[in-house]
Amino acid sequence: MFFDEGALVAVLTTQPLDRALDYKAPEGGCHLGAFVEVPLGPRKVIGVVWGPGQGDYDYNKIRSVIRVLDVSPMRAEMVSFLEKSAAYTLTPLSAMLRLCTRAPGLGDPPSMRKVYRRGTGEPDRVTKARTQVLETLAEYGDLSFTLKELAEMAGVTSSVIKGLMKQDVVHEEDSPRDQPYPRLDPALPGKKLSADQEAGAKMLAEGVASGTYGTTLLRGVTGSGKTEVYLEAVAAALRSGRQALVLLPEIALTSEFLTRVEARFGAKPAEWHSGATMTERRRIWRMVGQGQAQLVIGARSALFLPFQNLGLIVVDEEHDTSYKQEDGVLYNARDMAVLRASICGAHVVLASATPSLESWANAQAGKYTRLELTSRFGPAVMPTMGTIDMRSEGLPSDRWVSPALKKEVDARMARGEQAMLFINRRGYAPVTLCRACGHQIACDHCDARMVEHRFLKRLICHQCGESKPMPEACPSCEAVDKLAAVGPGVERLGEEAAALWPDARIATLSSDMYGSARALKAEIAGIAEGAADIIIGTQLVAKGHNFPKLTLVGVIDADLGLSGSDLRAAERTFQLMRQVAGRAGRAEAPGTALLQTYQPDHPVIRAILAGDEEGFWQAEAKEREQAGMPPYGRLAGIILSGPDVAAVFEAGNQLARNDRALRDVGAQVYGPAPAPIARVRGRHRVRLLVKADKSVALQRALAKWVSQIKLKGDLRLAVDIDPQSFY
Numbered sequence: 001m002f003f004d005e006g007a008l009v010a011v012l013t014t015q016p017l018d019r020a021l022d023y024k025a026p027e028g029g030c031h032l033g034a035f036v037e038v039p040l041g042p043r044k045v046i047g048v049v050w051g052p053g054q055g056d057y058d059y060n061k062i063r064s065v066i067r068v069l070d071v072s073p074m075r076a077e078m079v080s081f082l083e084k085s086a087a088y089t090l091t092p093l094s095a096m097l098r099l100c101t102r103a104p105g106l107g108d109p110p111s112m113r114k115v116y117r118r119g120t121g122e123p124d125r126v127t128k129a130r131t132q133v134l135e136t137l138a139e140y141g142d143l144s145f146t147l148k149e150l151a152e153m154a155g156v157t158s159s160v161i162k163g164l165m166k167q168d169v170v171h172e173e174d175s176p177r178d179q180p181y182p183r184l185d186p187a188l189p190g191k192k193l194s195a196d197q198e199a200g201a202k203m204l205a206e207g208v209a210s211g212t213y214g215t216t217l218l219r220g221v222t223g224s225g226k227t228e229v230y231l232e233a234v235a236a237a238l239r240s241g242r243q244a245l246v247l248l249p250e251i252a253l254t255s256e257f258l259t260r261v262e263a264r265f266g267a268k269p270a271e272w273h274s275g276a277t278m279t280e281r282r283r284i285w286r287m288v289g290q291g292q293a294q295l296v297i298g299a300r301s302a303l304f305l306p307f308q309n310l311g312l313i314v315v316d317e318e319h320d321t322s323y324k325q326e327d328g329v330l331y332n333a334r335d336m337a338v339l340r341a342s343i344c345g346a347h348v349v350l351a352s353a354t355p356s357l358e359s360w361a362n363a364q365a366g367k368y369t370r371l372e373l374t375s376r377f378g379p380a381v382m383p384t385m386g387t388i389d390m391r392s393e394g395l396p397s398d399r400w401v402s403p404a405l406k407k408e409v410d411a412r413m414a415r416g417e418q419a420m421l422f423i424n425r426r427g428y429a430p431v432t433l434c435r436a437c438g439h440q441i442a443c444d445h446c447d448a449r450m451v452e453h454r455f456l457k458r459l460i461c462h463q464c465g466e467s468k469p470m471p472e473a474c475p476s477c478e479a480v481d482k483l484a485a486v487g488p489g490v491e492r493l494g495e496e497a498a499a500l501w502p503d504a505r506i507a508t509l510s511s512d513m514y515g516s517a518r519a520l521k522a523e524i525a526g527i528a529e530g531a532a533d534i535i536i537g538t539q540l541v542a543k544g545h546n547f548p549k550l551t552l553v554g555v556i557d558a559d560l561g562l563s564g565s566d567l568r569a570a571e572r573t574f575q576l577m578r579q580v581a582g583r584a585g586r587a588e589a590p591g592t593a594l595l596q597t598y599q600p601d602h603p604v605i606r607a608i609l610a611g612d613e614e615g616f617w618q619a620e621a622k623e624r625e626q627a628g629m630p631p632y633g634r635l636a637g638i639i640l641s642g643p644d645v646a647a648v649f650e651a652g653n654q655l656a657r658n659d660r661a662l663r664d665v666g667a668q669v670y671g672p673a674p675a676p677i678a679r680v681r682g683r684h685r686v687r688l689l690v691k692a693d694k695s696v697a698l699q700r701a702l703a704k705w706v707s708q709i710k711l712k713g714d715l716r717l718a719v720d721i722d723p724q725s726f727y
């Protein structure tokens with residue numbers, strides 16, 4: 001649809017407004033879906049032409065669109081995706097639009113950079129360094145390079161290249177930064193696959209080649225080669241001229257994965273994540289929209305890139321909790337991937353060794369195709385699982401590595417192998433206690449204990465990020481030298497390991513111990529090459545890393561996730577323990593995983609040891625079904641927050657009393673109750689929980705229910721459809 005100059009158009013902006021606004025089409029007119037700049041009050045803001053204007057306002061007072069941006073218009077399928085996502089998550093469309101315009105400088109003219117290619121001149125004298133530059137340029141024909149790229153490829157300093165420029169041997173010119181990405185070649189040979197990998201790859205490739213929507217749950221034991229299998233699905237998408245998106249839970253740490261992609265297709269894909277530069281994000285956004293980026297490796301927000309012809313979405317480690325956005329727009333990238341694919345006729349691959357119960361249930365019900373890889377790739381075998389009963393270990397209260405586990409680590413070190421000690425707690429200690437008065441140091445802005453980070457010499461709140469220096473005296477009773485660290489964190493475990501194995505090379509992997517993703521990547525790459533004997537790690541190490549020399553994983557506190565009232569406590573503990581154990585024995589040497597536990601007879605611990613994953617899912621599914629809990633029932637969380645606790649509770653009680661809209665569809669409301677962490681960043685938090693049958697159209701009832709309440713002052717209300725956490 002095209003709108004002639006002066007025609008009324010409705011423009012949806014990224015500003016927090018409840019509707020699209022009318023504007024006049026600019027000189028030259030504009031298409032439906034065009035990205036435009038419009039005046040809003042005294043400001044200029046970005047928006048999208050959403051349709052014809054309403055015309056319910058004096059035409060002469062309606063302002064004109066300032067200009068149409070030089071980017072690809074929003075496609076109808078993206079409009080549909082945003083509208084359906086907004087309706088499902090009960091999110092304003094303006095907030096959804098913000099998610100898909102997160103590339104800076106969309107309205108800026110193309111920025112330029114200096115590039116260098118072979119000039120017409122000849123050097124006045126020949127040196128080894130100059131010869132290397134000329135040979136590099138000759139090898140790549142007429143290609144141009146940045147100064148840094150040419151210097152690195154030729155193995156010379158930039159001054160050599162600048163010297164050749166003066167003689168026109170090397171020519172400098174301006175070139176747009178937003179260049180297309182190198183073409184990937186799906187015809188290059190991949191790794192030799194095993195029989196079941198070959199069958200799985202063929203099945204996925206056929207699904208992609210069909211050009212129709214479908215979802216496959218790719219379940220394979222850790223180390224079974226799921227990546228190589230779904231890369232063949234990527235190859236099938238590229239062969240059919242369509243784009244592919246691979247979502248990863250820890251995109252900033254995936255150098256090994258990118259190396260595998262480059263080896264398979266001969267070039268690097270586009271990377272979309274928080275660590276990418278602003279310039280690179282704008283380049284990806286533009287090139288994806290023009291079809292000039294065939295493959296994007298991204299974090300969850302990559303789902304909102306303007307793909308021109310999306311044929312495949314892979315959600316790797318689909319069970320991972322980081323796919324759920326917990327602030328701003330509350331959405332689950334796994335579910336949104338399925339929605340987006342269904343709209344544009346793409347295939348979805350959900351890959352995991354320990355799938356979420358939701359995906360398992362969908363496969364059981366026949367909604368998803370199920371594909372199994374049952375053995376590890378090559379000579380590797382699954383690790384032997386065992387427990388260490390901590391009730392009989394006689395460990396002192398300030399030590400966490402049992403004698404039995406120490407003996408096993410000693411044996412690995414004697415053989416030149418690596419061992420990993422895993423604990424799912426960042427920092428040095430979760431609680432700092434005064435031994436004189438019993439005071440526990442808490443955050444000033446949250447109802448949460450501050451965690452000691454000895455590496456940084458600070459106390460940090462893991463809820464709001466507030467930090468303060470470690471005090472000398474107790475803030476309550478002012479007693480000096482009476483503050484004690486209680487409980488272990490990853491830093492404290494590293495300190496204990498250094499005392500137990502003074503000659504060992506110890507690497508501690510925790511996301512907050514490195515200044516940048518690049519430094520963390522380098523550390524992980526070094527460990528994979530054997531630069532450490534003992535690895536101390538948090539949940540970070542469970543996410544797909546491959547350490548060939550690692551043959552022992554010791555879980556320090558296997559009971560940590562089993563306590564509390566979290567609906568998914570058993571599922572998450574099972575997944576985490578199996579994933580961590582799966583780091584061991586991924587090469588030729590067999591691996592062992594040992595779980596230190598005070599509850600060796602707990603059903604979850606027994607299921608982990610037995611390796612009976614199907615039995616675990618069936619038992620967990622039966623419990624959830626009997627309770628009417630997801631995935632066999634529906635939940636929605638309502639989070640009210642504000643600086644005045646009385647006003648927040650009053651709003652919660654008002655909602656609970658006036659629940660007719662929910663009762664009409666058979667839904668129940670529980671609460672209000674203080675959130676488990678009742679104050680975050682100085683705001684008091686109250687939760688309500690809505691429970692309904694699977695068949696209930698809950699969103700319409702929820703929208704009607706929450707619309708009764710008028711939010712005054714600084715009171716905020718958020719609706720969390722399908723909540724993953726209840727903090």
